[in-house]
Amino acid sequence: MSVNYAPVLWNRQKKRYDSIMFGLMGLYLAVFTAMQLAFFPEITVETLVIRASGTLAFLMLHFILCIGPLTRLDERLMPLLYNRRHFGVALCCVAMIHGVFNLVQFHALGNADPLVSLFTSNTRYDSFGGFPFEVLGFFALLILLMMAATSHDFWLKNLTPRVWKTLHTLVYFAYFLLVAHVMLGVIQLEKSPVLIGLVGLGALTVTGLQVWAGILSKKRNIEPEAEPTPGDGFYRVCRVDEIAENRAKTLLIKDENIAIFKYDGKLSAVNNVCRHQNGPLGEGKIVDGCITCPWHGYQYLPHNGQSPPPFTEKLETYDLKLVGDMVYVNPKPYPEGTERVPCPIHRTVEKINKITKAHGV
Amino acid sequence: MTPALRKYHRRVWNTLAIVVPITFAAAIFALPKAAPDPQFNRYLPAALPEVLKSTETAAFTVRRRINRLHGEQQLEVFVRQPLTVPAALIYASGKPDCRPEESTFIGSLSSRGEHRFRLGNGFSTEKSLYLLLFDPVKNKVFETMII
Numbered sequence: 001m002s003v004n005y006a007p008v009l010w011n012r013q014k015k016r017y018d019s020i021m022f023g024l025m026g027l028y029l030a031v032f033t034a035m036q037l038a039f040f041p042e043i044t045v046e047t048l049v050i051r052a053s054g055t056l057a058f059l060m061l062h063f064i065l066c067i068g069p070l071t072r073l074d075e076r077l078m079p080l081l082y083n084r085r086h087f088g089v090a091l092c093c094v095a096m097i098h099g100v101f102n103l104v105q106f107h108a109l110g111n112a113d114p115l116v117s118l119f120t121s122n123t124r125y126d127s128f129g130g131f132p133f134e135v136l137g138f139f140a141l142l143i144l145l146m147m148a149a150t151s152h153d154f155w156l157k158n159l160t161p162r163v164w165k166t167l168h169t170l171v172y173f174a175y176f177l178l179v180a181h182v183m184l185g186v187i188q189l190e191k192s193p194v195l196i197g198l199v200g201l202g203a204l205t206v207t208g209l210q211v212w213a214g215i216l217s218k219k220r221n222i223e224p225e226a227e228p229t230p231g232d233g234f235y236r237v238c239r240v241d242e243i244a245e246n247r248a249k250t251l252l253i254k255d256e257n258i259a260i261f262k263y264d265g266k267l268s269a270v271n272n273v274c275r276h277q278n279g280p281l282g283e284g285k286i287v288d289g290c291i292t293c294p295w296h297g298y299q300y301l302p303h304n305g306q307s308p309p310p311f312t313e314k315l316e317t318y319d320l321k322l323v324g325d326m327v328y329v330n331p332k333p334y335p336e337g338t339e340r341v342p343c344p345i346h347r348t349v350e351k352i353n354k355i356t357k358a359h360g361v
Numbered sequence: 362m363t364p365a366l367r368k369y370h371r372r373v374w375n376t377l378a379i380v381v382p383i384t385f386a387a388a389i390f391a392l393p394k395a396a397p398d399p400q401f402n403r404y405l406p407a408a409l410p411e412v413l414k415s416t417e418t419a420a421f422t423v424r425r426r427i428n429r430l431h432g433e434q435q436l437e438v439f440v441r442q443p444l445t446v447p448a449a450l451i452y453a454s455g456k457p458d459c460r461p462e463e464s465t466f467i468g469s470l471s472s473r474g475e476h477r478f479r480l481g482n483g484f485s486t487e488k489s490l491y492l493l494l495f496d497p498v499k500n501k502v503f504e505t506m507i508i
Contacts, residue, residue: 188391
């Protein structure tokens, strides 16, 4: 969370993340260079840079696209998600090196402007096998550049999380462009079964993971519909003991995404969407009395949906009531930051729940 | 992630799960059967009937062809190995130790394969032809041949 904008708010985790990331990138480049020099001793420096940066960027993109679904499948991989944007910016830099070197090597030494040459040197736009694959790479690079340029929290806040996130989903289109760029480019020329196999494996891994994570999240029904009760506008949610201590039950009622937290013998309901990057607050927990987003640690007070001072993010709050041991919520939201008295969990209810649990009922 | 975004993600990836494999398979299907001859050019002139002289180096096979009936001369260059320079220009001269600026520009080589160039009438068939291969990027002659 930040009050003032700084280029990077360095902390121990970020430094460790970046160190590992750059270390792995360096290792890949060293191994790749050694292999290229072993198999192609006549290779020039420019060709080596183009190949190394291109393959590294492609590999990094695959890894980035796997982080999201992997964290949904296994929460222990969450640390990979926290600084994913660092990975994205590094990917963009590597892709830029690849793009610039290609532009200079193949388009800068003629009579035409290099960018004009990029689009006009191969005009077989009506052919599939001979399609100007460089153009595909160019547009993918533009998308990556846009994402890197807007990766800072400043843009997240000023574009609003919804617009920002929508812009950043263009990475999926960039992925498709890059698969086509590789398949219609180097694969058409080299026809190497190893390269073909690797690209196929990468595509299978990324698409498979994303589809599988999507199916699993649908099955888990993280935001189940609640049951309406007539008259008072409240909806029946669940029994109190179905909500773990310092955790939440999430549900979706009439497009209201609600998280009901249980803590200190009380219940509070807030909007489930973190104001930072739309993270699922309901998958987080109460830490030091604050709802803590599992993605980046943004915090909110459960009784009023406000971030603790000096931070200013706020959530909508909702009314709750307890009838016996059944929790009810009114999906009509109060304005962001409105204080609502937490719903106390009666001692009788607690005792009943303990007894029924002990007897396995 | 909001439910709307989750739904959007599912739709996008379900679409990509179809489109990406189709693109992959189509590209495999479109792989050229034979090694592409980048120099294949429908404007490549036909070879003249008689080979006057030929010479060979590690990377090039060069033939001087003539058509005695019409008095035409032709230079045929077959590039066997990939060029180590991004562009190569051919200059010809009837005299040894000439610089490119003192020679006649014949044409350019771009890649492996066959190239044919018309030689003007200024080159006597009785005398040897001195060929210079010039790299315009580094501004130096990287190969000379006598044919």
